[in-house]
Amino acid sequence: MFSVVRYTNRGNYVISSGVTSNTFSGVSFIISKKLSDRILGFDSISDRIIKLKIDAHPYCINLIQVYAPTSDSTEEAITNFYLALAKVYVDIPNKEPTLVIGDFNAKIGKSSVDDHLKGIIGNHGLGDRNSRGQMLLDFCAENNISIMNTWFQQHPRRLYTWISPNGKYKNQIDYIMINRRWRSTILCSKTRPGADCGSDHQLLVATLKIRLKAQRKPQFNAIKVTRDALETFKDLIIPRLQQIDCDPFELPEATWSKLKATTLATAKEIKANQNPVPRAEWISAETWTAIMDRKKLKETGISSGPQHQEYRKLHHKVQNLCRRDINAHITNICNEIEKSSNTSNTKDLFDKVRTITRQFKPRNWSVEDAHGKVLIDKNEVLDVWRPDYQRRRLRKRGGAQSTAGKICDEAIGKDMEEQRH
Known part of the structure; x- marks a missing residue:
């Protein structure tokens, strides 16, 4: 397994x-x-x-x-x-x-x-x-x-x-x-x-409906756009801002309101026109067309045998095209890595390596107890880890007992992270 x-x-x-x-x-x-x-x-x-x-x-x-x-x-x-x-x-x-x-x-x-x-x-x-x-x-x-x-x-x-x-x-x-x-x-x-x-x-x-623990991060009412849409936004916003009639004798709040209204209207226009479904960079236009054809067929409803057969054909076509595109994408990155290595461009080399090797590492507290049972609860994990941590501290002190009293959980947690790495 x-x-x-x-x-x-x-x-x-x-x-x-x-x-x-x-x-x-x-x-x-x-x-x-x-x-x-x-x-x-x-x-x-x-x-x-x-x-x-x-x-x-x-x-x-x-x-x-x-x-x-x-x-x-x-x-x-x-x-x-x-x-x-x-x-x-x-x-x-x-x-x-x-x-x-x-x-x-x-x-x-x-x-x-x-x-x-x-x-x-x-x-x-x-x-x-x-x-x-x-x-x-x-x-x-x-x-x-x-x-x-x-x-x-x-x-x-x-x-x-x-x-x-x-x-x-x-x-x-x-x-x-x-x-x-x-x-x-x-x-x-x-x-x-x-x-x-x-x-x-x-x-x-x-x-x-269950509340997740609150994250203390500032919240902004942002309008998210793609990178291509951002370039279009820049081309549209500059002439529109230049056309705003700003009176030097009017209040700053009035000028700010005009700038804000123009900027928000342009951003919403760009957001409405951008592709609502983000496309991965490795997907080719041919593959994307096949994906959208399969999606349209699914949305119209599949009720008959011929429709099921057509959907399965499209599904197999999408799978084959996706495999082709991802293999070509990885091959292209590997060629760029080789080129960066030959030219001693280490920054670009490591950036390309990270794009195909980076993995998500969750904060995994889980350990096994003496009976082989997997423990996930943090307090239970600390109870299992504490005796081992105490033994290693005694070895470092030459067998002398610690006078610091109870070992804090923060020290044990830090030691757990060091041992994992």
């Missing part, structure tokens, strides 16, 4: 867990750049389960991403999956909000009158329940988890999460779940059938 943390061109981060022996399993998180400094740690459980902890207020948020065995798997495989998932879930404090999300390959169907399922499943499920769905419901009942897909009334096309290749069957097999104590924090859950994901699964989203 392996875990990978990599950096994307748009500033996001991908944390993956999987195995190298096959390509039929593996789970990942895509984390926005804004949330990168709130990640406390992650734990790659297996190629089907990964856990992430995010700093929030009043408690940390835990995310468990899963990919359950398919219908072709044995009963033993699905049983082992739920046992592993239960072990991960029960180790998390109940006071912390925990979301379990992913593809469970199970149909739970519409709501049941069973008393033990009240608060677990809502009134807006889809389809008929199968045996795997019953196993999922038993797991949720044992751990007091609510399946939030079924609690909000939506059109059926916003309930099903999977479409068969021929478009004949539509099922609800992906779920967003949360411990019942925090059920009221989910304001809405539905699929986005128009989202171009390049998959037979529909994008499933939820609105979660």
Whole structure:
């Protein structure tokens, strides 16, 4: 099993867990750049389960991403999956909000009158329940988890999460779940059938109302534009500012209001005309055209077999073109690195190397205790680290006991960082 943390061109981060022996399993998180400094740690459980902890207020948020065995798997495989998932879930404090999300390959169907399922499943499920769905419901009942897909009334096309290749069957097999104590924090859950994901699964989203810990940074009401749009802005703003009639006898506030109005109007005009979907620098015009064609086909709706076939052809074309472009982009950077090396241009050389090698390194406090259990809570990690830190301090002092009293956690934390590096 392996875990990978990599950096994307748009500033996001991908944390993956999987195995190298096959390509039929593996789970990942895509984390926005804004949330990168709130990640406390992650734990790659297996190629089907990964856990992430995010700093929030009043408690940390835990995310468990899963990919359950398919219908072709044995009963033993699905049983082992739920046992592993239960072990991960029960180790998390109940006071912390925990979301379990992913593809469970199970149909739970519409709501049941069973008393033990009240608060677990809502009134807006889809389809008929199968045996795997019953196993999922038993797991949720044992751990007091609510399946939030079924609690909000939506059109059926916003309930099903999977479409068969021929478009004949539509099922609800992906779920967003949360411990019942925090059920009221989910304001809405539905699929986005128009989202171009390049998959037979529909994008499933939820609105979660939990406050992240405040960052003490100044907030500005800025208008963000691309680099090309910024050059256009410069060409437009200069003649417009020159055309402003400024009376030397008027108040400074009046002159400032004219300058502000002209600048904001130009910036909003540029923002409205710029491409709303940013394009990575390595994507060629041919690839971008194929991506937009696939997106337009998805937005118009795919209801027939020929449309499904056309979408799959476009999807495979986009994948092949993207592989070609990224390989060409990396080859071009490597050629520039070689050229910079031959000309002894070290600054440009290291800049190019960083563009293809930089990785996101989360503030990972996680360690294993004596029993092999992964600890993420900071206080538990400090308790494990403290005896080792004390032994090394004694060795440095030649065996003499320290008279400084209790060792502060800041010193231990600093020592942890030094040992990691």
